[in-house]
Amino acid sequence: MRFHQVRELVRWAADYHGRLDEAYAGWAAQEGVGERRRMALDYLAEHERRMQRELEAFFAGGSEHRRVLDAWFDDPEEFPHAPVLERLPEGDDGEGVETVLSTALTMHRTLQDLYRHRVERAGSDPEREFFEALVQAEDAEVRRLVRDIQRLEAY
Numbered sequence: 001m002r003f004h005q006v007r008e009l010v011r012w013a014a015d016y017h018g019r020l021d022e023a024y025a026g027w028a029a030q031e032g033v034g035e036r037r038r039m040a041l042d043y044l045a046e047h048e049r050r051m052q053r054e055l056e057a058f059f060a061g062g063s064e065h066r067r068v069l070d071a072w073f074d075d076p077e078e079f080p081h082a083p084v085l086e087r088l089p090e091g092d093d094g095e096g097v098e099t100v101l102s103t104a105l106t107m108h109r110t111l112q113d114l115y116r117h118r119v120e121r122a123g124s125d126p127e128r129e130f131f132e133a134l135v136q137a138e139d140a141e142v143r144r145l146v147r148d149i150q151r152l153e154a155y
Helices: 005-031 036-059 066-070 083-087 096-119 125-154
Strands: 004-006 072-074
Touching: 004 005, 004 036, 005 036, 005 066, 005 096, 036 096, 036 125, 066 125, 096 125
Parallel strands: none
Antiparallel strands: 004 072
């Protein structure tokens, strides 16, 4: 489908975070996952729940973003799939948390690229500003993830 409302894209992104939460929690619950990796996965699952809640807050009554959310856009590109969810390794390969961090960064790049694409194709200044804010928020989240996971690895 070529025509979408901004709200559909934001809903997709919130659901994406929800799928990541479930995937990280499932990975952490597997037998054979080391303690550090489990802690990193638990942290990532909580992080994804928070990101999902933040995006869902845009849909709350009286949101200042209602006009942007209701805006339509024409884009022949479909929202990206989440193919990297299947990349989550099974068990603990003894590599610490590097694989966890690499996977998390790949997941966030998907959203960063999607938001940047919408900035470039925005039909109005408010829409452009909305997606620029989402790009900046994703950039900040990536920095936070790297910092926090590296701290976990140092312990």
